[in-house]
Amino acid sequence: xxxxxxxxxxxxxxxxxxxxxxxxxxxxxxxxxxxxxxxxxxxxxxxxxxxxxxxxxxxxxxxxxxxxxxxxxxxxxxxxxxxxxxxxxxxxxxxxxxxxxxxxxxxxxxxxxxxxxxxxxxxxxxxxxxxxxxxxxxxxxxxxxxxxxxxxxxxxxxxxxxxxxxxxxxxxxxxxxxxxxxxxxxxxxxxxxxxxxxxxxxxxxxxxxxxxxxxxxxxxxxxxxxxxxxxxxxxxxxxxxxxxxxxxxxxxxxxxxxxxxxxxxxxxxxxxxxxxxxxxxxxxxxxxxxxxxxxxxxxxxxxxxxxxxxxxxxxxxxxxxxxxxxxxxxxxxxxxxxxxxxxxxxxxxxxxxxxxxxxxxxxxxxxxxxxxxxxxxxxxxxxxxxxxxxxxxxxxxxxxxxxxxxxxxxxxxxxxxxxxxxxxxxxxxxxxxxxxxxxxxxxxxxxxxxxxxxxxxxxxxxxxxxxxxxxxxxxxxxxxxxxxxxxxxxxxxxxxxxxxxxxxxxxxxxxxxxxxxxxxxxxxxxxxxxxxxxxxxxxxxxxxxxxxxxxxxxxxxxxxxxxxxxxxxxxxxxxxxxxxxxxxxxxxxxxxxxxxxxxxxxxxxxxxxxxxxxxxxxxxxxxxxxxxxxxxxxxxxxxxxxxxxxxxxxxxxxxxxxxxxxxxxxxxxxxxxxxxxxxxxxxxxxxxxxxxxxxxxxxxxxxxxxxxxxxxxxxxxxxxxxxxxxxxxxxxxxxxxxxxxxxxxxxxxxxxxxxxxxxxxxxxxxxxxxxxxxxxxxxxxxxxxxxxxxxxxxxxxxxxxxxxxxxxxxxxxxxxxxxxxxxxxxxxxxxxxxxxxxxxxxxxxxxxxxxxxxxxxxxxxxxxxxxxxxxxxxxxxxxxxxxxxxxxxxxxxxxxx
Numbered sequence: 001x002x003x004x005x006x007x008x009x010x011x012x013x014x015x016x017x018x019x020x021x022x023x024x025x026x027x028x029x030x031x032x033x034x035x036x037x038x039x040x041x042x043x044x045x046x047x048x049x050x051x052x053x054x055x056x057x058x059x060x061x062x063x064x065x066x067x068x069x070x071x072x073x074x075x076x077x078x079x080x081x082x083x084x085x086x087x088x089x090x091x092x093x094x095x096x097x098x099x100x101x102x103x104x105x106x107x108x109x110x111x112x113x114x115x116x117x118x119x120x121x122x123x124x125x126x127x128x129x130x131x132x133x134x135x136x137x138x139x140x141x142x143x144x145x146x147x148x149x150x151x152x153x154x155x156x157x158x159x160x161x162x163x164x165x166x167x168x169x170x171x172x173x174x175x176x177x178x179x180x181x182x183x184x185x186x187x188x189x190x191x192x193x194x195x196x197x198x199x200x201x202x203x204x205x206x207x208x209x210x211x212x213x214x215x216x217x218x219x220x221x222x223x224x225x226x227x228x229x230x231x232x233x234x235x236x237x238x239x240x241x242x243x244x245x246x247x248x249x250x251x252x253x254x255x256x257x258x259x260x261x262x263x264x265x266x267x268x269x270x271x272x273x274x275x276x277x278x279x280x281x282x283x284x285x286x287x288x289x290x291x292x293x294x295x296x297x298x299x300x301x302x303x304x305x306x307x308x309x310x311x312x313x314x315x316x317x318x319x320x321x322x323x324x325x326x327x328x329x330x331x332x333x334x335x336x337x338x339x340x341x342x343x344x345x346x347x348x349x350x351x352x353x354x355x356x357x358x359x360x361x362x363x364x365x366x367x368x369x370x371x372x373x374x375x376x377x378x379x380x381x382x383x384x385x386x387x388x389x390x391x392x393x394x395x396x397x398x399x400x401x402x403x404x405x406x407x408x409x410x411x412x413x414x415x416x417x418x419x420x421x422x423x424x425x426x427x428x429x430x431x432x433x434x435x436x437x438x439x440x441x442x443x444x445x446x447x448x449x450x451x452x453x454x455x456x457x458x459x460x461x462x463x464x465x466x467x468x469x470x471x472x473x474x475x476x477x478x479x480x481x482x483x484x485x486x487x488x489x490x491x492x493x494x495x496x497x498x499x500x501x502x503x504x505x506x507x508x509x510x511x512x513x514x515x516x517x518x519x520x521x522x523x524x525x526x527x528x529x530x531x532x533x534x535x536x537x538x539x540x541x542x543x544x545x546x547x548x549x550x551x552x553x554x555x556x557x558x559x560x561x562x563x564x565x566x567x568x569x570x571x572x573x574x575x576x577x578x579x580x581x582x583x584x585x586x587x588x589x590x591x592x593x594x595x596x597x598x599x600x601x602x603x604x605x606x607x608x609x610x611x612x613x614x615x616x617x618x619x620x621x622x623x624x625x626x627x628x629x630x631x632x633x634x635x636x637x638x639x640x641x642x643x644x645x646x647x648x649x650x651x652x653x654x655x656x657x658x659x660x661x662x663x664x665x666x667x668x669x670x671x672x673x674x675x676x677x678x679x680x681x682x683x684x685x686x687x688x689x690x691x692x693x694x695x696x697x698x699x700x701x702x703x704x705x706x707x708x709x710x711x712x713x714x715x716x717x718x719x720x721x722x723x724x725x726x727x728x729x730x731x732x733x734x735x736x737x738x739x740x741x742x743x744x745x746x747x748x749x750x751x752x753x754x755x756x757x758x759x760x761x762x763x764x765x766x767x768x769x770x771x772x773x774x775x776x777x778x779x780x781x782x783x784x785x786x787x788x789x790x791x792x793x794x795x796x797x798x799x800x801x802x803x804x805x806x807x808x809x810x811x812x813x814x815x816x817x818x819x820x821x822x823x824x825x826x827x828x829x830x831x832x833x834x835x836x837x838x839x840x841x842x843x844x845x846x847x848x849x850x851x852x853x854x855x856x857x858x859x860x861x862x863x864x865x866x867x868x869x870x871x872x873x874x875x876x877x878x879x880x881x882x883x884x885x886x887x888x889x890x891x892x893x894x895x896x897x
Contacts, residue, residue: 122230495523698733
C-alpha cells in the first residue's frame with residue numbers, strides 16, 4: 001500500500017507533451033487536406049501557393065496579388081489548362097481563366113499542371129495605369145505576346161518595339177560597350193535576322209537618355225496601336241462558311257480574316273450577345289441609313305469555344321464599359337448560363353488607385369528568359385523572407401536606375417470594402433535584400449555603380465528623398481480643392497500638359513476649363529501625393545485665377561514660373577477623383593504623341609519614329625481602319641443655332657452644321673448672325689505658332705453677302721477654294737466673285753477682280769480682289785487661291801502638285817496673321833485635308849512628331865466631320881510621308897519656340 005501511494009505521488013509530479021511531433025502531424029494533415037498550386041509569372045519565376053481544398057478561386061488570386069504586391073490587380077488573372085498545354089500561339093480554346101467565384105478543386109482537379117499569371121484585360125492606353133510596376137507587368141506580357149507570335153507585327157513596328165526593349169534591358173547605347181553584333185545574343189523578335197538587328201541598333205541609338213520606365217511606356221504606347229494588341233482569336237465561320245477569327249477588345253468585338261481586321265462592332269453598336277451550342281450571335285442597333293441585318297450569326301468550332309467567346313464578351317464589356325458589375329437576378333427555374341463578371345471594373349480600379357494616393361516603391365527589373373537565347377532555369381520561391389539568387393543580366397556601368405511608385409498592400413478584389421478605411425493594409429514586414437522577383441517587388445536593390453545600401457535602411461517602402469522645400473506637396477485649401485507645389489526637374493520641366501481655356505478668337509465662345517491632359521512618368525507632377533492626374537482642373541497658378549484665362553496665357557504662366565522663386569509652381573486644382581472615360585468610342589490605334597516630357601532629348605528622334613509608324617500604318621491598312629472608328633461629330637457639342645427655322649436654308653447640306661461653341665458669329669449682317677462656318681485653330685507643338693482658319697461651306701447665292709460680310713469683319717486677306725463651281729452636273733459652290741475686270745455689286749459691298757492667272761501646272765488659279773465696304777468707304781485687298789485638280793469625295797492624282805499648292809499657302813501665310821478662309825463644297829472633306837497637311841508640314845519644320853489621327857480629332861473638336869472619307873485620309877497621310885521623305889519641308893532649329 002505504501003508502494004502504491006509512493007508511485008501515485010511520483011507520477012503526479014512530472015509530465016511530457018510532444019509539441020513538435022504533434023505540430024508535424026497537424027501540418028501533414030493540413031497538407032493532405034489542402035492543395036498546392038504552382039503559378040508561373042511573367043518574368044519566368046514560379047511560386048507554389050497552398051490553399052484549402054474547398055477554397056474558391058478568389059482566395060488563390062488574392063494570394064497571388066499579395067505575393068506580387070500588385071495594386072492595380074484587376075487587369076490580371078490566372079490561366080490554366082486541363083490538358084497541360086501552355087498559353088502560346090493564340091489558342092484560347094486550350095486555356096481557361098480561373099473563375100474567382102468557383103471552387104479551385106472543381107476547376108483544377110488535382111492541380112497537376114501550373115497556372116499562368118497573365119494580363120486578362122489589356123488597357124487601351126498605358127497612361128491609364130497609375131503604377132509603374134503595373135506598366136512593367138504589361139510590358140512583360142506584351143513582349144511575351146510578340147515572341148510567342150500571338151501579336152503579329154509588321155517588320156518596322158517589330159524593330160521599333162524591340163529597340164525599346166533593348167533600351168529597357170541594356171540602357172543607353174555605348175559604342176565602347178556595344179559591338180557590331182551586340183544584339184545577336186538577344187531574342188527580340190520572331191524570325192530575327194541580321195538586317196533587323198541593324199535596324200534595331202539604329203533605333204536604339206535614338207533612345208539615348210530614356211529610363212527603363214520611359215522605354216517601357218513608349219513600348220506600350222506603340223504596341224497599343226497594333227490591330228491584334230491584346231486580342232485572343234477564336235476560330236469561326238461566317239454565314240458564307242468562310243474561315244474567320246473573332247476577338248474581344250475594350251472597344252468591342254473585332255473580326256479578322258487571314259490576320260487582317262475586316263470589321264469592328266463597338267459596344268455602343270451592339271444590343272445583345274448570345275450563344276446556343278456552337279452558334280454565337282450578336283444583335284446590332286440599326287441606324288436609319290443602314291439596310292443590313294441587325295442579327296449576325298457565327299459558327300464556332302465547338303460548344304466550349306462558343307461559350308468561351310461569350311464569357312470573354314461579358315467580362316470585357318463589364319470591365320471596360322460599366323461603373324460597377326451588374327449582377328442579374330436569377331430565378332430557380334431560369335434557363336441559360338449563370339455566368340457574370342464578379343471582379344471590379346476599370347472605373348472602380350482607377351478610382352481607388354487615384355483616391356488612395358501612392359507611396360514610393362523601388363524595384364529592379366528582371367529580364368525574362370525570352371530576352372536571351374540561353375535557357376534560364378526558373379527559380380522556385382519557397383520563402384519571401386529568404387535571400388534568393390537567380391540568373392540575371394550582369395551589372396553594367398551604363399544601366400539606368402529606376403524608381404517605381406507603389407502603394408499600400410492591395411485590398412482583396414472580391415470582398416466588401418464598405419468597412420475598410422484608409423488605415424487598412426499598411427506596411428509588410430521588413431525583408432532582407434536580394435535580387436528582384438515579383439514577390440520581392442518592394443525591395444530596394446543596388447546597381448553595380450551604386451554604393452551598397454545602409455544595413456539599417458531595409459524597409460519595404462522608402463520615403464522619397466526630397467527635402468521639404470523641394471518635394472511636391474499637397475494640402476487641402478477649400479472643400480474639393482487641393483494645392484500642389486511643384487519644382488522643375490533637372491531639365492526644367494514639371495511633367496504635365498494642359499488643354500482648354502478661353503478662346504480669344506471667338507468672342508462669344510464658351511470658355512473651356514483648364515484641364516491636365518497628360519502627366520509623364522517619373523516627373524515632379526507624377527510624384528505628387530495624391531498624384532496630379534489627367535482630367536484635374538487647374539483653378540489657380542501661383543495665386544492667379546485661370547478659370548477664364550486663354551490657353552496661351554496659362555502656358556505662359558507655367559513657363560514663367562520656371563524663372564522665378566527657384567521654379568516654384570503652386571497649383572490649386574479641382575481633382576478629377578473618379579476616372580470618367582469618353583462616351584464616344586476611342587480607338588486604341590491612335591497615332592498620338594508620347595509627349596516631350598518622356599525623356600527624348602532630340603525632338604527629331606520622335607519625328608523620325610512618327611514617320612516610321614505612319615509608313616507602317618499606310619502599308620498595313622491599320623491606319624485607315626482606325627480612322628473609320630473615329631467619331632464624326634463630337635457627342636457633347638451642339639449645333640442648335642444651325643437648325644433654327646430662320647437658318648436652315650443657309651446650310652448647303654442638312655447634316656453638315658457648325659458647332660455652336662466655335663461657329664463664326666456675324667455682327668452687322670442684315671440677315672442675322674448665322675453663317676455655316678467654324679473657327680479652326682491648329683497650334684504647332686513647342687512653338688508659339690497657331691495656324692488660324694475659318695472652315696466654311698461653299699457659299700450659296702443667298703449667303704454670298706454673308707460670306708463677304710464675314711471676310712470684312714474677320715479682317716481676312718486670303719481665301720482658299722478647293723472645289724469647282726459645278727461637278728458631275730451638280731452645283732458645288734455659287735460663283736461669289738466677278739469675272740476679271742468686272743465688278744460685283746451687293747447691298748453693302750462692291751467686289752472687283754483685278755487680276756487672274758494660272759500656274760504652270762494648270763492646277764492653281766490666283767485672283768486678286770478689291771473688296772469695298774460701301775457704308776464705311778473702306779477698301780480691302782483680298783487674294784483668292786483656287787485649286788482645281790481635286791475631284792469631290794476623291795483625291796488628287798499625285799501628292800506633288802498638292803504639296804506645291806500647300807507650299808504656296810504657307811508662303812502666303814507669311815504675309816498675314818489673319819485667319820485664312822478655306823472652303824470646298826461642304827467645308828469638311830477637302831478643307832480638312834488642307835488643314836491637316838499644312839499643320840503636318842509645320843510640325844515637321846518644328847522637328848515635332850506628326851500623328852494624323854490626333855490632328856483629325858483636334859479638327860473635329862472644332863468642326864464636325866473634318867476629312868470626309870478614308871480615301872482622303874489615306875491621301876493626306878501619304879502626302880505627309882512624301883513631304884518628309886522627299887524633303888519638301890525640312891526640320892529647322894531656328895523656328896520660334
